[in-house]
Amino acid sequence: MDETRRNLIKGMLTGGTLLALGIPGITQAASTTSTLSDNARNCHLLLGNTPIGEAFATGARTACAHYGHSGQNTLATFQLGDELLISPQHIADLLARSHNMRWVAVMDYAHAAIFTELVRNADGRLLALGSHASASNADAALSLRHRWTTASPAYSAGGLLASTLVQNGRSFSIVENFLKTPFPEAGLTEALLPQFSSYGLADQPATHLHCAGLPAPEASQLVGWETSASWDLWVSSPAAAFVENPLLGNWIEATGYAVVAAALGTGIHQQACAQRAFVHRPGNRNLDHDGLAGKQFVSFVIDV
C-alpha cells in the first residue's frame, strides 16, 4: 500500500464486528485496487465550460498531490469551451486519440448529455457518473445532493466525500448505485465513518444507509427510498477517527477531491453493496457557507 495512504487512514476504526455479523464492510484501503490499472496511473482532468471548474480542479489537484502514484502527482488538465455544443467532433477525436487513459471530467448538464453519448461512441468505459447540486433555497431539507451511478464499489467516491463534508458541517445526501456488486469473498476490509449510524434492510442486505443527525426512516425518505422500509441498526455512531482529509475550501473542491481520489484508486470508505446512502443533518444548519448555493454539475470518471 502507498505509504501516504497508509498514514492518512491510520486511526480509522477497523471493526471486525460487521464481518462477524455477515455484513459487508467498508474498505479503508486499496484492497480491491492494490494492483492499479494503467489507466489509474494515467489520469487526466477535463474541465467543461462551467463556473465550478476551477474549484473542482483545486480539489482534484489536492487529491492528486495526496494520493498520486509515482509519476502521477499532478493532473494534466484540458479546458473546454463550448466545443461540445458547437463541434462535438473535437472531443470525439480527443477520446479516440486517448489510449489507456482515465479521464475525470466535469461539466454542466447540457454538455454532459452530449459527452455521455461520445463516451459510448468511443467504446469508453464509464466507471462513475455523478450529479452534484447545492440547494438554492433556504427551505431545502438538505443543502447538498450527490447521486452517483458507479460501475462497482471499487470506484466509489461517496464515502470519502461524506467524510470531508461532515467535517465542514454541511447537511447533505449522497446516494450511490453500483451496477456490479462484489461478493463478500472479494476480500474487503472494513471501517466506519464516525458520527454515522449504519443501517441495513433485512430483506435487501445489499442496501446500506448511513445517517447522522436524523433517524433512518427520515433519511430514507430524503433520498427517495421506500419510506415503509424496515431498517436494522448495525452500528450506532462509532467512536472512530476521521480519515485525515486536507483542508478544502468548499463543497465543490471536496467533490473534486473525492472524485479524483477514487479515480486514482485510493479505495477509501468503499463498501461491498448494491446501493448505499449517506445522509447528514447537523444540529446547526447553515445552507450556504460559501456562496455556492444553486450550483450544480455532472462528474465523470471514464477509461478509454
Added chain:
Amino acid sequence: MTRKYIALPQGVSEKDFDAAINNFRKVLSDDAVLTSAEQLAPYIKTMMPVPDADHTPSAALLATTVEQIQKIVAICNQYKVPIWMISTGKNLGYGSAAPAERGQVVLDLKRMNRILEVDKDLAFALVEPGVTYQQLYDYIKEHKLGLWLSMPAPSAIAGPVGNTLDRGVGYTPYGEHFLFACGMEVVLANGEVLRTGMGSMPNSNTWQVFKWGYGPYLDGIFTQSNYGIVTKFGFWLMPEPPAFKPFVIQYQHEEDIVEIVETIRPLRISGVIPNAVVIAHALYEAPVKAKRSDYVSGPGSIPDEAVYRIMKDHKLGIWNVYAALYGTQEQIDVNWKIVTQAFGQSGKAKILTEQEAAEDPAFVYRAKLMRGEMTLTEFSLYNWRGGGGSMWFAPVSQARGSETLKQMALTKQILAKYGLDYSGEFIVGMRDMHHIVDVLYDKTDPEQTKAAYQCFDELLTEFSARGYGTYRVNTAFMDKVAETYGPVQRKVHKTLKKALDPNGILAPGKSGIR
C-alpha cells in the same frame, strides 16, 4: 442474483445466458460483446423519472454485418434472449440508448456506419443504421453534392435511421422524415432479409426512388415497432436551394398563438412556407441565453412575471415563430411579400429578418437547423433547471389556433400543479402540429422526480381523455400510450408481432408491443 452479469433477461437462467453470450462471442469478436459494468454503464443513463435499474441491459452487442445480425437472431431464438436495437442510440428524452426492460441485450449498430450511396441527380441516400448526420453532412460537403439534410435538434450526434424509424422530425421542407423515407432492408426475427418496396425485385434500380413497390406498403410497420431490424435505409435529400431566407416573428401574449396558427396554416398548406415552422414559447428559447436560477429559486413553476422579465432581458417574444423561405431569389421575394402581409395585418407581430436577428443565439441555431446545418445548441434546455431529468411530452393537435391554445393551457395547468415549467413549442406539419414539451426536472431531487412521473402520467391521461394522442413517448410510458389508442390497434400490433417474431426476441415492450 447473477454473479457474472449486471442483469439477466427476464425468464432466462444465468446458465442459458452464459451459453448465449458464448455463442455471440463466436459470431462477433470478443471486444464486440460487452458484459462488464464499466462497458455497459454508458448504455444505462436515462433522463426518465424511474430507476435506471429498470432499464439496465444485460449485455451489448456491436454487430458490423447483416450476416452477423442473422446469426444473432438465431441465437436469441434458441435461448429466448430479447434484444433492444439501437442505431446511434440518441433517443434523448425518450429513453436514450437504454432498453425498454431490464435485462434486454442492446444490439448496438453504431459500427454499421457505411454510407452506401448518395445520388446527386436523384437526390437520395442509402445508409446503414450507424451513420450519423454529421458523417453524411461531411460526405456531402466533401463531394460537393449540393444537397441538404433535415435533422432533429441533436443533429451531429444522431442519425437518420434511428430518428426516422422513431418518426422524428426536422426543420427543413423535408422535416417530416418518414414522408421522405424510401426503401429499407430489414432482418426479420427468423433471420430472413426483407427489402421493402422495389428492393424486393432482383436487379431493380428504383429502390430509393419509388416508395410503394407492389402489394401492401410495409415500411410503416418497421417504424416505432419491433418487427424487424433495419440494416439499410433509403431516404430523399433536398437539393440546395439557390436562396434561403430564415426569419423570426415574435408575439407578446400567449393568446396570440391563435392568430399565429390561423395565419400560418394557409401559408403552410399552400406551400408558401415550405418548412416545418416552429412556434417556440419563451421558456423553450430562454435556456440558450439564461438560466432559470437567474430569475427564480425555490419550489413551484416559474411565475409569469419572471417569464416577462426573461422576455424583456433577452429580447424574446412569448411566442417566437421560426420559419424560412426557400427557392430562387425571385420566388423568395414574392413569398416574403405574402408572409409579411399575412403576419402584418393585426399589428401584433414583430418580424425580424436574418440581418436583424443575426446576433441572437436562439435565432442563429434555429436558422442552422432550417438549412440542415449541425448545431447542438438546443441541448441548453438541460441547463434550464439542471439535474438531468427530461421527458418529451409530444401530443399532436390540429393546425387550428383554438386547439393549440387549449393544449397549451391544459399543459401549463398540469405542469404547474407539479411545480414544473412549460418549455414548449409547436412544430407545424402539413395539417397537424406536433406539440413538443420538454418536461424538465431535477433527477437528483427525489421529490421532484416523483412529481415529474406523476405529472407526465397525468398529462397523458388528461390529453388522451380529450382525444389528443401522443405520437412518441419514452420507454417508461410506452404501454400507457399504447393503451390510449384502444384495444383493437393493440390487438393488431400483437397479431403482427406473433406472426413475425413468435419468440418475442425483438425489443419486447417497444410501443407497448410484446
